[in-house]
């Protein structure tokens with residue numbers, strides 16, 4: 001029971017398995033670009049079609065399953081140069097040995113030496129003492145480590161302390177032989193080389209430390225190059241398939257010339273065999289096939305003679321250049337096309353010029369320039385290795401491209417990027433005075449032991465050894481344009497990638513027997529290589545297209561902006577044109593007198609017979625006089641508004657008794673005679689008015705029976721007409737060209753018709769009148785009043801039937817287009833009896849009408865300002881314009897004729 005209770009109390013046991021829920025992987029949001037491409041929207045002609053980069057990249061290249069290879073560390077060897085004293089002592093002892101016995105010793109010390117020589121045990125003890133006496137800064141701990149001890153002076157200053165350097169692949173003591181070095185260091189590389197693997201070996205160290213000695217040696221004590229060549233031919237002789245392999249030797253040096261930078265020279269070529277270097281490719285390098293050891297040694301000797309050397313304080317034959325020796329092994333079994341991919345291998349041995357300190361070398365002038373170049377190259381070489389180490393520690397940082405700073409490092413780029421196998425041998429001097437150089441080298445180089453490189457072989461880069469015609473050299477010098485360099489980098493990376501991938505494919509297909517690959521494998525490799533090339537090419541092309549697309553977009557944006565600005569400019573110009581037109585029109589308006597149309601309609605219902613029978617119109621006479629005056633200007637764009645006749649409603653009937661004679665008499669008789677009941681609106685009137693027939697609604701009939709005589713006759717004729725007691729009830733059309741008086745140019749058709757027949761009149765008009773006047777005259781001729789006698793409207797007291805007849809009124813207009821009517825002759829109104837005009841006390845309506853007429857500025861003024869429109873008469877006569885004077889003269893002449 002207790003257990004059950006405990007179970008019930010205790011929490012449930014934890015499950016044996018725990019599920020950890022992870023958030024689902026998030027996908028990046030679709031960008032407009034991707035969505036646009038998915039939706040397959042129609043592209044405009046300006047859009048660059050999308051490059052099928054996805055399709056290209058989606059093509060999977062069958063990758064071979066490479067076996068996980070254990071990365072190999074960089075092998076670093078250390079060789080200690082024998083101490084000078086020891087060397088000299090040894091040499092001295094040797095010379096003592098060789099001294100002829102019959103030579104007497106010259107002094108006691110020499111006697112002692114002679115005794116030592118005779119006793120070998122004594123000699124060994126002396127040697128040991130001398131070696132101990134010679135203050136050596138470096139001591140061999142074992143085959144893999146050394147101890148570096150600073151000189152006593154530096155120890156006392158506590159500037160440095162004893163250090164142990166370990167981890168070397170092998171440390172060669174001072175008394176080691178060249179064969180020891182070859183066996184330990186070169187032999188493994190050579191074996192791989194003979195199997196088809198490329199490798200590089202470089203000697204580093206301060207000047208005079210024995211690099212050249214190690215690499216080339218002497219005739220009696222040959223270095224690793226002669227020994228290697230010897231071993232190569234020895235192995236080739238031993239091997240059964242030696243006939244299928246051939247070896248080529250090429251040697252060149254890189255040195256600096258004053259103000260010319262780095263130069264490469266072929267040491268196996270002719271005298272002035274300068275080489276062209278492009279990236280990692282040496283152009284024009286002579287590759288000499290070697291068939292025997294003797295040939296090879298001869299070539300080595302030739303190259304050593306050509307190599308630039310000089311005497312310095314450190315070395316009597318100090319190398320002033322970086323020397324590169326290439327031994328290429330190729331297989332003769334296949335065609336040239338298959339050589340590079342199947343069996344070519346390169347063994348590269350580099351003898352670097354030793355880093356120099358100016359104090360020790362005492363270099364000056366040209367030597368100092370060489371020294372700087374040498375030190376710079378050594379520094380760049382070290383930078384490349386350090387950056388490779390850092391890159392391998394943290395690959396996210398990327399590999400810095402220090403190799404670009406030196407020709408040598410560019411050439412050895414693949415090795416310095418850990419892509420090929422290489423080994424380093426450090427040569428140091430053991431003397432106390434060499435402590436600083438030795439310490440510096442060991443401190444710099446010891447970390448390189450941690451560098452890993454893939455021991456995966458790739459075929460040698462045959463392009464490095466390609467020979468090109470000399471003429472092409474200058475053409476192929478690379479220009480350092482940023483885009484080109486970028487594209488070239490892409491190409492180079494692609495090239496390396498291609499080489500690696502092809503190599504991997506080759507390894508998978510035939511991992512064991514590389515000397516006899518099948519033709520199918522070769523063809524497959526070729527196809528894949530081409531595919532990779534095309535893929536990388538498409539990438540490059542895609543990048544270029546993207547750049548152009550961006551440029552295109554920018555250009556389109558500029559075009560749109562320019563279009564917008566052009567549109568704005570057009571609108572602006574239109575506005576300016578409109579403004580100009582309005583300005584012109586205003587100028588014209590100011591300079592010209594408005595065109596006035598004054599139409600007076602007097603529609604009668606009385607027949608012609610009745611009017612002839614009874615000169616006095618009866619009450620039934622249609623006395624509906626419709627006066628319609630149109631004063632229009634050419635530029636008057638405003639719609640005309642009709643003024644209803646209600647305006648005049650309420651005009652008393654007394655006004656109907658007015659007998660009005662409108663004459664176009666001499667110019668000075670104008671003003672008082674304006675009694676024509678018409679509305680004239682000037683051009684400047686903002687609201688041109690038209691008076692419709694309804695204007696006179698409510699006006700007593702007397703007003704409609706306007707007794708009007710419009711003449712342009714001279715005074716006598718006017719008087720004659722005034723004496724005519726029978727006023728014509730006909731329609732009187734008054735066309736008034738209002739310039740100054742705006743009413744003076746009233747023509748009656750009847751008056752004109754009295755003067756001359758129609759045909760003559762028309763002909764005369766055609767000849768004499770200007771076009772506007774001619775049209776005016778013609779229109780007047782069209783009026784149907786010419787045969788009718790002028791009947792002055794008789795004033796009747798009867799009622800008018802204006803309202804009833806208003807709708808049936810026939811409105812006729814006479815336009816008097818005349819741009820220069822300002823100076824119309826003034827009209828004079830007189831009483832019929834020729835007496836002076838008698839002023840009457842006019843009723844209010846008449847006063848209003850007069851004011852209204854006055855507002856129309858029918859006075860003899862030219863261009864009255866708008867402010868005067870209110871009805872004030874302008875008493876000051878203004879000069880007439882030339883056009884109006886001309887028109888007036890023409891009209892006067894015409895009428896007189």
Ligand SMILES: Nc1ncnc2c1ncn2[C@@H]1O[C@H](COP(=O)(O)OP(=O)(O)OP(=O)(O)O)[C@@H](O)[C@H]1O
Nearest residue numbers: 081082207208209210211212213315318319353354
């Ligand atoms: N291990 C050695 N045993 C005997 N002699 C040596 C050894 N190393 C170097 N020497 C001698 O030391 C001298 C200078 O050597 P070497 O020219 O090889 O130096 P280096 O490093 O090439 O100098 P530099 O960089 O100036 O060309 C030569 O005379 C060479 O014979």
